[in-house]
Amino acid sequence: MNTKLKCLLLDDELPGLTYLKMLCEQLPELEVVRAFDNPAHFLKEVPNLEFDFCILDIEMPGMNGLQIANLLNGKPVIFATAYKEYAAEAFDLNAMDYIIKPIKIERLKQAVDKAKKHLESSTEQKHKPFIQLTTNKGKAILFFDTIAYIKTSESDSRDKVARLFDGKELILKNITFNKLTELLPTMDFCRVNKKEIIAIKAVQVFLFDEITTNLRNEGKNIKLSLSERYRQDFLLKVKI
Numbered sequence: 001m002n003t004k005l006k007c008l009l010l011d012d013e014l015p016g017l018t019y020l021k022m023l024c025e026q027l028p029e030l031e032v033v034r035a036f037d038n039p040a041h042f043l044k045e046v047p048n049l050e051f052d053f054c055i056l057d058i059e060m061p062g063m064n065g066l067q068i069a070n071l072l073n074g075k076p077v078i079f080a081t082a083y084k085e086y087a088a089e090a091f092d093l094n095a096m097d098y099i100i101k102p103i104k105i106e107r108l109k110q111a112v113d114k115a116k117k118h119l120e121s122s123t124e125q126k127h128k129p130f131i132q133l134t135t136n137k138g139k140a141i142l143f144f145d146t147i148a149y150i151k152t153s154e155s156d157s158r159d160k161v162a163r164l165f166d167g168k169e170l171i172l173k174n175i176t177f178n179k180l181t182e183l184l185p186t187m188d189f190c191r192v193n194k195k196e197i198i199a200i201k202a203v204q205v206f207l208f209d210e211i212t213t214n215l216r217n218e219g220k221n222i223k224l225s226l227s228e229r230y231r232q233d234f235l236l237k238v239k240i
């Protein structure tokens with residue numbers, strides 16, 4: 001990736017936002033497209049802006065950074081906050097990094113380097129209709145259009161079980177949901193709860209907290225729970 005990375009900044013405290021923008025401008029590989037001090041203005045302008053990733057504060061009035069990250073339709077996010085206690089939730093949202101304030105230029109560069117690698121990997125992956133993963137049957141190529149949903153293995157939470165549209169199942173060895181979310185096409189798959197990812201084309205109908213799939217098991221359609229944390233992202237994708 002030879003061009004500059006384009007980022008958006010959001011921090012409701014103007015001194016902190018000004019300082020973050022100053023640090024970003026010291027990194028030659030980075031271009032700050034816009035800097036916002038208001039979450040509502042940020043969300044209003046996002047659809048009209050071209051950017052690669054965002055750097056978000058978490059504690060803000062009206063809507064926090066975690067909620068905003070859920071609305072960004074898979075765009076990569078780096079959180080920059082004074083609060084350590086949100087780290088688990090942030091990485092559950094596939095954050096690329098979590099920086100504790102006060103921010104140092106070296107730490108910011110480390111986070112931006114992670115963003116660059118992530119985006120380069122994503123660009124390469126977009127041109128492939130498959131992923132290669134280690135399974136219980138060895139290395140396997142899985143074409144995206146064959147994957148119906150993926151769930152946590154009941155025997156070992158480090159492993160995941162991929163259910164294919166033809167009814168077959170494969171155990172994906174020692175892989176996290178965060179990594180799977182990076183590898184799978186953003187608009188074709190969605191995490192719906194802590195233990196499951198579903199292919200959008202497997203959705204038949206859905207209610208507030210439940211998804212009925214077009215997959216069958218023992219003569220009945222398989223149903224998945226839709227948790228509040230992932231609901232907004234799911235709704236955005238099924239409406240496309």
